[in-house]
Amino acid sequence: MSNQALVDADWALAHLDDAKVVFVEVDEDTEAYAGNHIKNAIALNWKTDLQDPVRRDFVNKEQFEALLSAKGIANDDTVVLYGGNNNWFAAYAYWYFKLYGHGDVRLLDGGRKKWELDGRELVSEVPSRAATKYVAKEQDRSIRAFRDDVLKAIGTQNLVDVRSPDEYAGRLLAPAHLPQEAARIGGHIPTAANIPWSKAANEDGSFKSIDELKALYESAGVDLKKDTIAYCRIGERSAHSWFVLHELLGVKNVSNYDGSWTEYGSLVGVPVAVGDEPGDA
Amino acid sequence: MSGCGAVVGGVSLDNVDISNQAVIQGVISSGNVPASVGYARLLDRNDEFVAEVPISKQGEFRFFTVAGDWTVVALVPGANSRTQVQATIGKVLDVDISLTE
Numbered sequence: 001m002s003n004q005a006l007v008d009a010d011w012a013l014a015h016l017d018d019a020k021v022v023f024v025e026v027d028e029d030t031e032a033y034a035g036n037h038i039k040n041a042i043a044l045n046w047k048t049d050l051q052d053p054v055r056r057d058f059v060n061k062e063q064f065e066a067l068l069s070a071k072g073i074a075n076d077d078t079v080v081l082y083g084g085n086n087n088w089f090a091a092y093a094y095w096y097f098k099l100y101g102h103g104d105v106r107l108l109d110g111g112r113k114k115w116e117l118d119g120r121e122l123v124s125e126v127p128s129r130a131a132t133k134y135v136a137k138e139q140d141r142s143i144r145a146f147r148d149d150v151l152k153a154i155g156t157q158n159l160v161d162v163r164s165p166d167e168y169a170g171r172l173l174a175p176a177h178l179p180q181e182a183a184r185i186g187g188h189i190p191t192a193a194n195i196p197w198s199k200a201a202n203e204d205g206s207f208k209s210i211d212e213l214k215a216l217y218e219s220a221g222v223d224l225k226k227d228t229i230a231y232c233r234i235g236e237r238s239a240h241s242w243f244v245l246h247e248l249l250g251v252k253n254v255s256n257y258d259g260s261w262t263e264y265g266s267l268v269g270v271p272v273a274v275g276d277e278p279g280d281a
Numbered sequence: 282m283s284g285c286g287a288v289v290g291g292v293s294l295d296n297v298d299i300s301n302q303a304v305i306q307g308v309i310s311s312g313n314v315p316a317s318v319g320y321a322r323l324l325d326r327n328d329e330f331v332a333e334v335p336i337s338k339q340g341e342f343r344f345f346t347v348a349g350d351w352t353v354v355a356l357v358p359g360a361n362s363r364t365q366v367q368a369t370i371g372k373v374l375d376v377d378i379s380l381t382e
Contacts, residue, residue, distance in 0.1 A: 119358050
């Protein structure tokens with residue numbers, strides 16, 4: 001697959017020692033990076049580095065600048081993100097870097113899983129990078145949706161629920177590698193189409209071909225001329241689908257609802273659909 | 282609220298109330314020893330992806346789900362397999378998978 005936003009292992013291997021290319025592993029489970037990682041890669045933690053420590057929100061512009069400065073990432077560096085969970089959190093971080101306007105950010109196709117399954121080298125040495133003075137842009141709200149945007153979109157714009165069919169229908173409340181939670185109701189936002197993120201990926205975590213990705217959305221009947229909001233449970237799987245739509249297929253009017261089902265499914269007084277059908281507005 | 286990250290080997294059963302969920306767990310072996318690198322993937326009755334965890338150094342995995350028919354896919358470098366299982370609420374189902382590389 002040829003796309004500026006996506007790099008493969010050969011490209012990565014040719015740039016592992018390039019000082020202006022920063023490989024960044026992004027996981028929720030910090031044990032993964034601590035155990036081993038791609039040579040010269042640094043780590044970002046999805047939660048402790050990228051989420052506000054008090055409110056449910058992202059770190060602000062100044063906090064993001066301080067984070068990247070401390071990590072040794074400069075504005076003109078090429079940032080290559082990869083991670084576990086089929087690149088869910090790496091895709092989330094990619095979207096996050098775009099949100100704050102980083103110039104050159106890319107995703108390693110297949111992430112950590114493909115790298116491991118292909119038997120490529122992982123190391124334990126942690127590199128040191130000199131601190132920088134990173135300057136972020138204001139958040140690009142065109143790629144981030146909030147709950148009011150979602151409520152307005154019901155029945156008028158595309159809503160794409162990228163969770164598994166059982167989560168969409170309300171039979172499961174979380175991905176099955178997590179204990180099933182009971183604090184929220186199950187179901188989906190009315191009129192949302194269910195196009196699981198996993199349909200865009202091969203078994204090794206790499207993305208399917210452009211033709212297959214186009215066919216995926218066309219066969220689901222999603223009119224991509226309309227604005228599209230993708231969501232999942234907390235916004236990381238939908239960042240993966242946002243990457244497919246916005247970066248690989250070049251659909252510009254796509255945003256990611258990071259509040260996702262953990263927010264929507266807890267709201268009082270909003271419409272909810274259960275079962276396998278999208279439901280009515 | 283927890284994130285969606287998959288813990289290596291699966292989330293511990295400690296402090297988890299399993300009375301309202303079905304647990305599928307096991308060990309993936311390769312060449313008669315536990316596989317140390319690989320993934321366990323859970324598919325639903327229609328072969329749709331539901332979840333995936335990196336296995337532990339001892340080849341362990343664990344899923345939390347509801348009653349029904351599921352498929353566990355074992356992925357290790359150079360080999361994979363599919364195992365169909367039936368899960369029951371309130372029960373821990375042990376599934377040991379042996380692969381030949």
